[in-house]
């Protein structure tokens with residue numbers, strides 16, 4: 001297992017390096033000067049030049065890249081072009097909110113997607129399947145911003161059950177924090193669970209034809225034993241894989257949901273940075289997100305290996 | 314003389330699968346008996362219905378298949394009159410099924426210990442982990458699995474093919490069944506392991522358990538079976554003791570099967586292509602004698618009408634019989 005992780009990291013490092021080059025070039029190719037944009041009509045050419053020099057933007061590109069990269073290695077994400085603040089503490093401050101939303105979202109994805117897929121697959125062609133399968137198709141085609149707006153309008157504005165947006169740290173006020181998390185997490189759950197449900201349905205339905213399920217019946221096992229130990233335990237296996245596969249979508253959904261619900265997470269920071277053309281911030285954030293993506297992917301593989309004894313890492 | 318009732322006796326058993334409006338008979342009107350403590354070989358090519366016949370004895374044919382029988386008596390009970398929960402109690406405890414691919418029949422995510430003990434839990438309600446563990450260890454020792462304690466903790470895929478088959482047999486044996494249906498249990502194994510498993514099955518038979526040994530391989534039948542039923546196209550075409558059938562096969566099909574066997578240490582057979590052509594499919598069994606399109610005897614006799622029009626009936630009053638209009642004439 002350890003060797004596997006080390007091996008994976010050895011592949012990941014050159015990949016990340018390539019990513020930094022691409023990111024750096026891409027962001028710098030975007031037209032418009034962030035400093036001039038920030039200062040607006042007040043920006044005299046002298047002032048712009050001064051701030052540019054202050055942020056190190058007048059140095060050759062290669063030198064800029066090198067100082068950014070050597071910063072990344074030591075955990076220093078650089079300085080915001082706009083505010084001049086260190087980026088690392090800003091990002092760290094945003095991480096708890098993002099993690100809270102991610103895990104709450106995953107919770108709903110699994111809570112909705114797994115039972116729906118499992119039951120539909122177990123009773124394939126039954127009444128439940130005939131309701132759930134089209135429902136999953138509809139769910140798949142609903143964009144997150146639309147579901148989010150709908151929830152805000154109905155649960156927030158009409159019924160006034162939940163606040164329409166904002167964030168309170170869990171340790172400050174747990175109850176309020178959960179109330180605020182529910183709707184954005186539900187949006188992630190509703191929009192991302194149909195895919196999981198479809199995968200679980202397909203794999204559960206296939207299980208029914210597996211020789212070991214047939215053999216379990218010839219051994220006269222109780223129906224409950226067959227459901228729990230044979231169907232359920234094998235149907236869980238694809239869940240981890242699907243979640244690993246869906247990470248990208250999850251992060252994408254996060255960007256929309258954080259924006260919609262005024263959620264001060266990493267994804268929203270990214271949008272803020274992009275709007276202000278704070279390209280060092282954008283560049284560093286995308287890098288951080290890529291690292292998180294890789295770590296979680298690795299984690300899902302470890303979890304999968306621990307659930308399925310046939311997988312050896 | 315006291316007449317000893319057979320363990321299982323089946324009369325006019327048919328297994329039907331509905332296919333596009335009509336019913337396809339994979340097993341067609343078959344009757345036979347299996348006595349206590351005997352190994353009966355059920356021999357045939359693929360699609361002859363032999364595996365389906367084995368499953369039908371547990372009333373377990375894949376849906377939407379249907380099992381019908383005039384009589385299906387197992388150990389004094391009528392199998393066809395039992396409901397699903399009564400059948401469940403018989404399956405795995407009184408009748409066990411062992412199949413060719415042991416690995417595929419085991420739950421990949423549970424250990425050998427769990428696999429073996431779950432039948433004990435579900436059938437006998439034993440809950441104590443210590444008792445279950447001891448029972449499992451004993452069952453594995455009974456099938457001569459080495460390193461029992463280590464292997465109990467292993468997962469199925471971590472065992473060798475021979476060990477997997479032993480575990481599968483231990484699973485089938487742990488509740489002391491009266492009948493084991495062994496469907497090609499040695500086909501996937503190499504020769505040494507095959508011999509070990511066969512001798513294990515003989516020991517099980519000697520312990521009083523009856524075995525229906527489903528196979529396409531007459532050589533193994535000669536090695537371990539007491540009696541043999543030859544199946545062709547959903548029917549039993551020849552039945553007798555192993556000695557009788559091997560010494561004097563009466564059905565041209567059996568004769569062909571035997572002719573294609575390589576005699577041990579002797580000359581290679583004169584005609585390896587003893588039975589030419591493809592076995593028929595259940596959707597299109599031939600008329601009359603179902604073997605006639607491939608029957609060398611029929612051809613050598615100038616293709617008599619009777620074989621095409623009339624179904625040969627077995628003379629079941631004899632211990633050795635063949636369903637052939639010209640039984641015993643054979644071109645040997």
Ligand code: SF4
Nearest residue numbers: 602605608620637638
């Ligand atoms: S009945 Fe006729 S066709 Fe059938 S096996 Fe006998 S000889 Fe051949």
